[in-house]
Amino acid sequence: MAGFQGRPRARDDRLPPGQYLTRDFPVLTAGPTEVLSPDEWQLTITDGTSTGTFDWDGLHAFGLETLTTDIHCVTHWSKLGTTWRGVRVSTLFDVVGVDDLPYALVTSYGGYTTNLQLEDLVERDAMIAVEFEGEPLESEHGGPARLLVPHLYLWKSAKWVSRIDLVEEDTPGFWEAAGYHNHGDPFLEQRYHGD
Numbered sequence: 486m487a488g489f490q491g492r493p494r495a496r497d498d499r500l501p502p503g504q505y506l507t508r509d510f511p512v513l514t515a516g517p518t519e520v521l522s523p524d525e526w527q528l529t530i531t532d533g534t535s536t537g538t539f540d541w542d543g544l545h546a547f548g549l550e551t552l553t554t555d556i557h558c559v560t561h562w563s564k565l566g567t568t569w570r571g572v573r574v575s576t577l578f579d580v581v582g583v584d585d586l587p588y589a590l591v592t593s594y595g596g597y598t599t600n601l602q603l604e605d606l607v608e609r610d611a612m613i614a615v616e617f618e619g620e621p622l623e624s625e626h627g628g629p630a631r632l633l634v635p636h637l638y639l640w641k642s643a644k645w646v647s648r649i650d651l652v653e654e655d656t657p658g659f660w661e662a663a664g665y666h667n668h669g670d671p672f673l674e675q676r677y678h679g680d
């Protein structure tokens with residue numbers, strides 16, 4: 486039967502297995518909140534050969550895109566239809582001219598790390614987010630700027646992002662080394678190592 490194509494995904498299909506919906510926005514940080522002003526923040530992207538550093542103005546020079554997306558935390562809460570503004574990671578990679586190395590290690594101010602496959606940063610909606618629901622991103626949620634990788638569990642979305650190193654070898658980040666799944670796809674329920 487024709488007519489179903491393009492139909493928005495039903496609300497129930499948008500909730501990954503084992504998740505519940507929340508209207509709150511819980512804060513989850515494995516240490517102190519980093520409090521950085523926009524002037525203090527910068528992001529370095531490197532593949533070991535080509536390197537680019539973006540400060541607040543340099544990031545905004547690309548113009549902000551709006552993304553409305555669902556987010557999922559491994560602690561079982563999900564939020565549907567959250568709206569963010571930021572700059573696509575793929576835009577920054579193109580500007581720096583990085584090689585397509587297969588993995589990324591992302592580092593935050595304060596030392597948090599998380600690892601990703603290149604494709605998860607460039608083939609979906611990953612962005613450096615600076616606004617949430619029309620407001621500057623609060624410090625506790627990673628402001629002034631965080632990584633947002635909405636199709637993976639939220640521990641991949643490094644708050645106060647400071648570096649993205651593209652690398653040949655995959656290295657587990659903070660939670661991945663502590664037993665979380667290396668990839669973290671919520672629809673495959675990849676919560677812990679071995680899932």
Ligand SMILES: Nc1nc2c(c(=O)[nH]1)N[C@H]1C(S)=C(S)[C@@H](COP(=O)(O)O)O[C@H]1N2
Nearest residue numbers: 511512513514515593597626640642643644
């Ligand atoms: N720098 C940094 N980023 C981080 C974390 C952290 O502890 N430090 N926690 C991660 C985890 S486990 C989750 S669930 C989300 C939570 O984001 P929120 O506090 O904005 O809800 O941030 C992720 N990014």
Ligand SMILES: [Mo]
Nearest residue numbers: 513558559640
């Ligand atoms: Mo988390």
